[in-house]
Structure formats: C-alpha cells, structure tokens
Amino acid sequence: MAAVISAAGLARTFQTRHGPVEAVRGIDLTVREGEILGFLGPNGAGKTTTLRMLTTLLKPTGGAATVAGHDLAADPAAVRRACGYVAQSGGVDPQITVREELVTQGRMYRLPKAGAVRRTAELARDLGLTELLDRKTAALSGGQRRRLDIAMALTHRPKVLFLDEPTTGLDPGSRADLWDLVRRLRDEYGTTVFLTTHYLDEADALADRLVIVDKGVVAAEGTPSALKLAHGGSIDATLQDTFLAITGRGPAAADPAPVAV
Amino acid sequence: MLLHDTALVYGRYLRQSLRSRFALLFGVLTPLLYLLFFGPLLTGLPLGEQGSSWQVLVPGLLLQLGLFGALFAGFTVIMENAQGVVERMRVTPVSRLALLLGRVLRDATVFVFQAVLLVLSAVVMGLRAPLPGILIGFVFVALLTLSLASLSYAIAMKVRTPQEFGPLINAVSMPSMLLSGLMLPMSLAPGWLDVLSHFVPFRYLVDAVRDAYVGQYTSAHMLYGVLVAVGFTGLTVTVGTRVFRTAGA
Numbered sequence A: 001m002a003a004v005i006s007a008a009g010l011a012r013t014f015q016t017r018h019g020p021v022e023a024v025r026g027i028d029l030t031v032r033e034g035e036i037l038g039f040l041g042p043n044g045a046g047k048t049t050t051l052r053m054l055t056t057l058l059k060p061t062g063g064a065a066t067v068a069g070h071d072l073a074a075d076p077a078a079v080r081r082a083c084g085y086v087a088q089s090g091g092v093d094p095q096i097t098v099r100e101e102l103v104t105q106g107r108m109y110r111l112p113k114a115g116a117v118r119r120t121a122e123l124a125r126d127l128g129l130t131e132l133l134d135r136k137t138a139a140l141s142g143g144q145r146r147r148l149d150i151a152m153a154l155t156h157r158p159k160v161l162f163l164d165e166p167t168t169g170l171d172p173g174s175r176a177d178l179w180d181l182v183r184r185l186r187d188e189y190g191t192t193v194f195l196t197t198h199y200l201d202e203a204d205a206l207a208d209r210l211v212i213v214d215k216g217v218v219a220a221e222g223t224p225s226a227l228k229l230a231h232g233g234s235i236d237a238t239l240q241d242t243f244l245a246i247t248g249r250g251p252a253a254a255d256p257a258p259v260a261v
Numbered sequence B: 001m002l003l004h005d006t007a008l009v010y011g012r013y014l015r016q017s018l019r020s021r022f023a024l025l026f027g028v029l030t031p032l033l034y035l036l037f038f039g040p041l042l043t044g045l046p047l048g049e050q051g052s053s054w055q056v057l058v059p060g061l062l063l064q065l066g067l068f069g070a071l072f073a074g075f076t077v078i079m080e081n082a083q084g085v086v087e088r089m090r091v092t093p094v095s096r097l098a099l100l101l102g103r104v105l106r107d108a109t110v111f112v113f114q115a116v117l118l119v120l121s122a123v124v125m126g127l128r129a130p131l132p133g134i135l136i137g138f139v140f141v142a143l144l145t146l147s148l149a150s151l152s153y154a155i156a157m158k159v160r161t162p163q164e165f166g167p168l169i170n171a172v173s174m175p176s177m178l179l180s181g182l183m184l185p186m187s188l189a190p191g192w193l194d195v196l197s198h199f200v201p202f203r204y205l206v207d208a209v210r211d212a213y214v215g216q217y218t219s220a221h222m223l224y225g226v227l228v229a230v231g232f233t234g235l236t237v238t239v240g241t242r243v244f245r246t247a248g249a
C-alpha cells in the first residue's frame, strides 16, 4: 500500500541555555495507509518532538517529511488539513463545556456553524459523549477526557491521526476501550494511526508495526513478532526482552500495572 | 478567512471573560481606589497643566488600567500552554494572526469596558471634559491594550512558567508607570527625569489623552501620541503573530 507518511533524516535540535539539545537526531520512517504504527521508546527518546514536527507544530532543523502527500516544509497548511493530533496533555479548557469545545473546533476547521453543530452531534454519538455534551470538560473522567480529545482531533475526518501516549494515566478498563476505539477508527474509516507509547503490552496488542526509537534515532522496526524473532531470540520472546536487547536498557520502574519501558 | 477566524477566537475568549464577571469588575478596583483616595489630594495643587486636576489624573488612570491589565494578559496563555490548548489550536488550519488578534481584541473590549466604568465614576467625582476628548481617550486605551497584550502573549509563549513571567512583567510595568507620568504630569519633573521619560512610549500616549481631555485635538502631543500608539501596536502585533507561528522551540 501507498506510504502516507515518509520521513528522511528528520531532526530537531533545541537551543537551550545549557547548550544545544539534540532531541531528534535523524528519523527515517515510512507509514503505510491504514496502518496502526506504534512509535515506541523510553522517556526522552524524542517521540513527542517527532510528532510535533510531523504535525507542523515544530520546524525541523534537519531532514524532510511528507504527510498524506504534502511536504511538511512546503505546504504545512495541507498537512494540517490531513492530520489530527492529540497531545499527551490533551488540549481542552477545563472551564468550557464539551459541546462548546467541539463546535468551536469544527469552526476552526472552517465548517459553517450548522455544519459544526451537526458534526458535534455525530462525533458525540460515535465516541459515546452524547450524555456529556453539556458538562464542563473538568468534570469528565480520564477515559471520557481522552475520548473528547480524540473527537476533537477527528473533527475534519483526518487521514492520519497522531496520538501521543494516549493511554498514559488511564485505568485498565479505559485503556482497553481506547484500544478498541483505535482499531475501530482504522477498520471503519481507514484512518492511519501513528501512536507513541512506552507501554510494551499496548504496542504488542495494538500496533501492526513498531518503530523503536532511542536517543533520537530509529533503533529497530518491524512487526512485533518479527522484532521478537530478530532481537529477542524467538517468536515467543517477550517484547520486554526484545526491547531490552534493542536499547540495552531495562524497563524503568514507571506505572506498576502495565509493562512500561 | 482572517475575519472568520478572528471572530471565532474572539468569541471564545469573550465568553470566557463573561463567565468570570468578578474578574471583569476587579480590574477597575486599583484605578478606582486611586480616583477615590488620591484624586481629591490633587484638586488644590498647581499641576502646571491646563484644565482641572481630574482632567490630568483620569487620563493617567486610564492608561494605568491598560498598562497593568494588558501586560498581565499573558498569564492565561501560560495556563493554556500547560493544558495543551494553544497547540491544539495551532494544529488546525486557523490563521496564526487570528489566534493573536482574537485574544487581544477581547482584551481591548474588556479594558475599554473598564475604562468606561472608571470615567463614569470620575464624572461623579467631579471630572468635566469634552465628549470627543473622552472618546479619543477610549481609543488610546484600546490601542494600548492591543499592543501590550500582544507583547504579553509573546512573552508568555516564550517563558512558559508563571514564576518567570510574573517578575519579568513587574520589572517592565512599574518603571513604565512611574516614568510616563501617569499619576502626575512629567511637566513637574526636573529636567533629567523629563528627558528620561521621553524614552518610555506611554509618555506620549498620556500626553495625548490629557490634551484630548482639554479639547486640544490637533496639538503636537496628539500627533506624537497617535504615531507612537499606532507604531507600537503594529510592531507588537507583528512580533506576537510571529511567536504564535513558530512557537514551540
């Protein structure tokens, strides 16, 4: 299938008071249309920075990329129309109602007023937010908040959806619901989903293919089973052992429940 | 598109202001206290300016309102950055200029509303000034808040924490207020202070509004005031928009 994202040597160096920080040192990757790509790596590996570059929020200091056929540098407006992005922190105002946020978002994507209202109802139905439309976003649970964040990002029916650590901080039930939602988006709408995570079980269960980043470069890529076979010793190896073999580091003691790296 | 986007952003933030009516009124408190407890001290003093002491003080208080209010506008952007709201908007096709203009036009609306309250109170206290002059004063408040709020948002996008933002803004606002002769006209100042104050842009604004309040609409002060206000607004809005376009580094 056609590549919907391709990046070559994508890099970003931040100038800070303590000198330059090479957050991303050169990422090469291709994502096929309709794929769920797991972008996996330890904290500080450069996952968020890569996502912010691919969504036009941050100018790369090196390399190039195209998203949905549009060059990042040459036509950022077209890239914005083609992709949706959910930051790790989400992006809704706690004092505003779910309805107002969704309608305003529709208007930001240039829907006419009536169209934005209609789209709000549709998204709410699709993501189970109908009962919550008149609540302030501060009154939502973690899982409901995440569904709202994703609804906001789906307003314009993007070809590519970027999710930055979408399940961090969610309880196990909400995580499972979110996995189902991501699969459904791909199956029903053909949306390509590019998600970062540091949960190995999530990557294993959800992603068609994994790209493992470490210190700003791609350390390995392939399907979960191919990676296990190549780096973990056998197809029955755990992804955790595989990851350890690739990055040379053990899992960090993060959240106790899911397996984290 | 710019108009559509600006109206959209403006509407969102105006609704936000209307939700916190208390904050809307609270902003006039400081200048109102000056009006009540400081204004009467000036009525018998020789201020070296035309008109009554109220025609000298009220223009200063109007600009003080704008100066302090608008310079702190950036606090909301620091909060929104932490909530991810700014990036969520920047990832949509919405115009970058509109992201700034919608916000600063909301600020101008709020401060002109507060300025109206302040002038009405001043009239009760004894201010008498020509209506065109009073209206010109509101235009200057609007321009001042547009420019200072733009500057404030630009700084807030750069520093990102309230701990850095607060002291920085205080360091700018206090000297600006003192050096522009907001409370007492700089015509009372010794030579060196008068010269120094000409390096502070707000000096020209307050001189212009004081002229407007005594009906002198074509003076040199007015000309300089208009030039400085328009130039400063153009400059700060340009800088602010640049920051909204390239933020994140």
Ligand SMILES: Nc1ncnc2c1ncn2[C@@H]1O[C@H](COP(=O)(O)OP(=O)(O)O)[C@@H](O)[C@H]1O
Binding pocket: A014, A015, A016, A021, A022, A023, A024, A041, A042, A043, A044, A045, A046, A047, A048, A049, A050, B248, B249
């Ligand atoms: N705006 C920034 N300024 C300076 N350094 C940054 C900035 N954003 C990220 N970094 C640094 O870049 C590296 C990669 O960060 P990030 O992309 O957030 O990693 P990840 O999402 O994989 O945890 C980290 O060392 C981080 O501190």
Ligand SMILES: [Mg+2]
Binding pocket: A047, A048, A049, A088
């Ligand atoms: Mg991250």
